[in-house]
Amino acid sequence: MRALIQRVSTANVSIEGEAVGQIGPGLVILICAMQGDGDDAPAKMAAKIAKLRVFKDDDGKMNRSILDTGGSALIVSQFTLAGDTSRGNRPGFSAAAAPEDGRAAYEAFIAEVQALGITTQTGRFGADMAVSLTNDGPVTLWLEI
Template sequence: MRALIQRVSGASVSVDGAEIGACGQGVLILICAMEGDTDDLPAKMAAKISKLRIFKDEAGKMNRSLVDIGGEALVVSQFTLAADTSRGNRPGFSQAAAPEEGERLYEAFAGELAALRVPVAKGQFGADMQVALTNDGPVTIWIEL
């Protein structure tokens, strides 16, 4: 699994002009299941992200986690994180999991994150979505398991 995490003061996702998910202070998680991902990865990714110390403490140092601050998460599927740009100018996406498998792992990840006491809002798998966010910092982290 690959994830791009952005620390946000707020984020939302819309489909056909209607907002379907939003979060306040916390993280926007763009996530992609990769070909060959195993069933244990959603839980591992959720645990990693929930404990990632990317929020400021009283001294202004990034020393607090999403769970520590009681933050929220907006989880959006994004198969383009599987892009292979090593040849030519058109990215290839053959490393992404098949749609059915990708959706299953995406839903499993969101469920695992919610089980860790993180309020989770989601995008719509496979939809053409518009994502709005206010990146706080900016802080953007790439994770691959």
């Protein structure tokens, strides 16, 4: 699994102009299931993200997790994180999980994040979505499990 996370002060996702999810302070998590991911990948990724110390403490240092702050997560499926640009100018996406496997992993990841007690909003798997956010910091991290 691959994820791109951004610490945000606010974020939302809309489909055909209709807001389907929005959060205040927290994390936007763009998530992609990859071919060969084990069944435990969603749980491992959720646990890793939940414990990442990317929020400021009272001294202004990144020393607090989303669990510590009570922040929210906006989770959006994004198969383009599997993009391979090593040859030519058009990305290839053959490393992404098949759509049915990707959907199952996405839904499992959401369930794992929610089970950790994190307030969660989502996009819609396979939809053409518009994501808007205010990156706080900016803080952006790439994760791979």
